Amino acid sequence: MSSQPLISVFLLLLVGGSVLESSATLDPIIRLPTTSDGLSHGDDDGLYCASWHLAAETNNAGGWKQIPSRCQSYVKSYMTGKQFDSDCEIISNFSLAFASTVEMDPDGKDAWIFDVDETLLTNLPYYMDHGFGSEIFNESCWDGWVALAEAPAIPSSLNLYNALKQMGFKIFVLTGRSEHQRQDTSKNLELAGYTGWEGLILRGASDRGIPATVYKSERRSILVNGGYRIHGSSGDQWSDLLGFAVAKRSFKLPNPMYYIP
């Protein structure tokens, strides 16, 4: 660690570069055939889609706009079966295991950040009607769904949220939803069982067009400037977790349905 001061400038430049790259879009569908004989996948959707899913969850896949068309039934089975709930539960367990190692300070500045969609809430009812990510995102359809405020909680996320609150963590909800959706979002969170957050942060007019990685990093850095120690961050997108002012530990929830740069 002793050489860190010497390379801090490279750290800044390269993480900055990394933020930009993470928002670059590479379409696996177009590119895969150009870079592989594809033989081991060609005739086995299960094998291919499980590999594609792991690549997406580990951020190896880069940006993508739709799930591979051959993987719609894989994603449907994953999201509606036992594995998704099991995967979310073990991540909640690891999150709480880490939280229990944090020495809480009486100053009340120990913080945890949660994303909303596919993190605190699941929009599976919406995506079941929209091909599980095989359709291109339709903003007006999506806004209609958000206005219903009917997205259920992910049970293991609700358990984690309440446990962290009990332990004294200040909880900040940081979402890519727009400021004009504050009331619907707040209503949905409360109906799903989430209460007592310290802050609910949404995209303002000045955040339009900024990649989520940058928008969320800037909001985290404001919290850090305010004296908060961001111990944990939970999100289903790497753009919830990467960039600057990152949490000490980040927890990536599974989401094979969509990608946000």
Add this chain to the structure above:
Amino acid sequence: MSSQPLISVFLLLLVGGSVLESSATLDPIIRLPTTSDGLSHGDDDGLYCASWHLAAETNNAGGWKQIPSRCQSYVKSYMTGKQFDSDCEIISNFSLAFASTVEMDPDGKDAWIFDVDETLLTNLPYYMDHGFGSEIFNESCWDGWVALAEAPAIPSSLNLYNALKQMGFKIFVLTGRSEHQRQDTSKNLELAGYTGWEGLILRGASDRGIPATVYKSERRSILVNGGYRIHGSSGDQWSDLLGFAVAKRSFKLPNPMYYIP
């Protein structure tokens, strides 16, 4: 991005914190029961182990010293079956898809970094004799295996390596192996088909006891100081990829057998 200079100090501090956290050890076996009713996993090793594996690959699991004992047959099936090869192949495809978007500069400073163990080479023959990660790491046994120089190439990694070389990338092999293993490592890489690297970087005496994340970040920053542009980095451990002086895109190969902080 405009606010980056204002928060660069927090970036440095928090990425530093993140590096330290990433080497913290949390034992999922001990902690899971304390944070979950475990009902959805209790009697289903397949469900649990698939969730544990995803948590390990996404760096949600934190540090671990052994695979969960109940997952030895899962890890054996994964590593010896089709899924591991398929997962490695699609990551190689995404890596090459990204590489093909890089505008190469005639200055010959476009670089790609590869880790060795479970990235260029597979030590599966060794781990088949050592419980697929269910045994605590034994350094003398391991050193004996390294001296044999018999680790095979991961086929999709060899394809990627050769394709990147063809495209003009300067390849740096950055491994946690020790300097005294240079000859055996170089011999093994060549026997497996890897040739023409720009540099083979091993841990020197001064690197003893430094977490891999810091050691590898320091070595990358030396390359950056030397004018190299690190476009891609391939490794099976998050400690190959995180920290500072990170590549523009990092590619995490699967490894459910061991964790290196």
